[in-house]
Amino acid sequence: MNNMYTFDTSTLWAALPEIFLLGAIVVVLLLDLFLTKPFKQATYYLMQISLFITGVMAFNLIDQPQTIIFSGSFILDNMASVFKVFMIGSTMVAMVYTRHYLIQHALFRGEYFVLVLLSVLGMMVMVSGYSLLTLYLGLEILSLSLYTLIAIARERAGAVEAALKYFVLGAIASGLLLYGMSMIYGISGSINITDIANFAANADLASRETLILNFGLVFLVIGIAFKLGAVPFHMWVPDVYQGAPTSVTLFLSTVPKVAAVAMLVRILVDGLGAMHAYWADLFMVLAVLSIALGSVVALMQTNIKRLLAYSTISHVGFIMLGFVTGVISGYGAAVFYVFVYILMSLAAFGIVILLNKKGFEADQISDFKGLSKHSPWFALMMLVVMLSMAGVPPFIGFYAKFFILQQVISAGFVTLAVVAVVFAVISAYYYLQIIKSMYFEESDKDITITAPMDMQLVLSINAVLILVVGIFPDFWIKLSLSLF
């Protein structure tokens, strides 16, 4: 490609969703300033509309031939487009759940939605980033918006602490990532993924001259592991999940994982794919530690947000297992797991939010007591979500684990698969605890669902999908595989 390093306005269409979203953010921000109190709801709808239009634009770019623009630092391919559509869709669902929470807890402010839009923009840049710099910029747009989102509940000490913690640790991780990037740049002479891939493919990886490449790789892996929340870089996850307002936790635990996986794919698979043997070993350790710690430590939690945080850590372990395999179908399995994880996590936090009342944060497992009496439908939905997370068929979570295990075994790591399933059984115990609270125990409190109909409807569809896609998973599996 000769024109790769030139700037040509006729290629801007490939970044149309991002450009539109950026414009929309500015408009929404300005409009919000002039909206008086009775019309504040408009910001929410404007945000949903902007997201929707961006999503349609991204959707229309699916199946376009791979295009690299902006001097090789921005890529449009199927993975980018599908990820964007999925992220925007999940964000829209998350925001439906969020609105109820914000009104209940007096956090309904225009900035909230602007920050969400900004973080979506950051994630879209990450997904399409094809140079180390673009990826880093996207990551920072995302992270800074998230820090602020968490701190938006500034009266709550827990939220401020969470924001600060996330900020400090996130800054360290960004620093490590940058450090790794600088080493890669130093040895390869380029920040473009294409050039780095060429360099790594032709380099003699065993020689001393390329040792710096290995160092850079380690720092990059640490940075990515931090963003994913893999053990031992997971310390921030439980505290931030617990401290942040539940609506932010919902968002934080879902959509950014897609972006983090996209960044992982861009840097490690597209860029340093030739070094797979090096990073796969690191990943194996990270994955097993994450699955083990996520499953065991969660056993002792009484706070459901914290519990779900540990559950996320263990899911991340499974996702990383997919990358250990080093084959395209393994990466496909990991991406499928991400899709499934987001579907489940959205529903799980959605139901946590559903139980919120004015001035009452329902974040203890005991708050679920007797839910099956008061709201059999949502208890059933939570049952589905929990069993799906535990990997019980016929729910979608089973196929995600199954796909990963199949790939891991086919790559020859039978022991790894056995370790993973044993911890999956251990983790089933805490999912059962929630089922126990809902079904086997009586409540001393009155649980009334006050959520608006739109949230109840979307939440129901979300949970039913976990069953329906579980019975017909073929399309999603094929889609995930087609991205590589």
Added chain:
Amino acid sequence: MDNSLLSLLIWLPIFGGALVIWLGNERANTARWLSVSLSIVVFIMSLSLYTEFDSSTHLMQFEEKASWISQFDVYYHIGVDGISMPLIILTTFSSILVLIAGWEVIQTRPAHYMAAFLMMEGLIIGVFSALDGILFYAFWEASLIPMLLIIGVWGGDNRVYAAIKFFLYTFLGSVFMLVSLIYMYNKGGSFSILDMHNLSLSASEQAWIFWAFFMAFAVKVPMFPVHTWLPDAHVQAPTGGSVILAAIMLKMGGYGFFRFSLPITPDASLEFSEIVIILSLIAIVYIGFVALVQRDMKKLIAYSSISHMGFVTLGVFALFLAYTPGAAEGALLGLEGAMIQMISHGFISAAMFLVVGVLYDRLHSREISTYGGVINSMPKFTGFAVLFAMANAGLPGTSGFVGEFMVILGVMQANIWYAVLAGTTLIVGAAYTLWMVKRVFWGEVTNPAVSTLSDINAREFGILAILAVAVVAMGLYPQPVIDVMHVSIEHLLNQALTSKL
């Protein structure tokens, strides 16, 4: 031949269950009528599996096959042979009894109770008819969910512990099965169980796969030493839950040995058969003695279930010792005895748990010491109870005798000492069952509440009478059941004796 019969048997109860949930607890009576009539319809439909069954072939019948997850060549592939067909009919039969038994007794959330049993019925039929590994696994695991809720929601005081223990035990057992299924898929490129039968595997592969399957099935049977979840689950479960658990869910484990372990890993089965036989004998003898000292009636029956299921595993794995070239009778007797024992235990354990249920509904106690002299106030009921107790003890003329006798005959050709040990069950079994009968039904009335008991009503009489007929019929003339399974069992014996190395 109706080609979608099996699918109907699976999905009719499942969607029926969903419909019953939708009806809700407010319309409990409609829900009850709907569930019971649905289960009767399903039972009648399942009978045509028997009438239209071709017992001259070991091939799968009533087969259906459709692509399900094309990425992994997973098919929605179902069918039955002589091994699974009787178990399906046992399932549809027991489900009716359970639903009728829960008619008045269950007053909290009756519709959900009925729905859980209906869904479980469909899922278990799915387990017995699945011919695709992943489909089998999906049904196998999914059937845990309704049982978990049945124990946890409608169970006794310690139900939470029992429900979670039940779930985790079985879940832990089966994940290893999943790993070995995937392993065989990666090797052979197919999840079809029948293809796995023909997959060639090295000795060490077979050993690993054998133990992985063993974990799954031994927990389910349950075999000593992984049996401890069963007494807890039984004691805490509501009567209906105990009945399904004992009558059908335990059979899923035995069925697994027939369908997976023997044909897929014949050499490993041969190699480790002695270990399994010894574990089975421990279950038969030791657990028999454990049953003797129980004070809780349900616990006693639970332990006696473990002891009786020991005959199933004994009969299956004794075939390797009993077989001598040219004389397959001993091995065949063992295998067929194991099958008969599974079906007969399905009737007897169901009956025994229902008997306890009748008493529990009246006095809300399962302690043997609460009762005494029940015959004085409940003569009709005692008649049934004693019949079932005799069957449980293996009295000739009841179904309990046939299976155990066949297994002992088979084992006799393997090793006379094994047969002697297995034979002790006739004494120990009689001891714990009759002693319980003596303390509960006969003797003086010590508890004044017992004298106020009312005898069984028409509904209870009907259920127990049906079971009594089944127990006696199986005991006097088991030939029809043996006939349908004979060719399949012979084929299985061939598979088990053909080395894959």
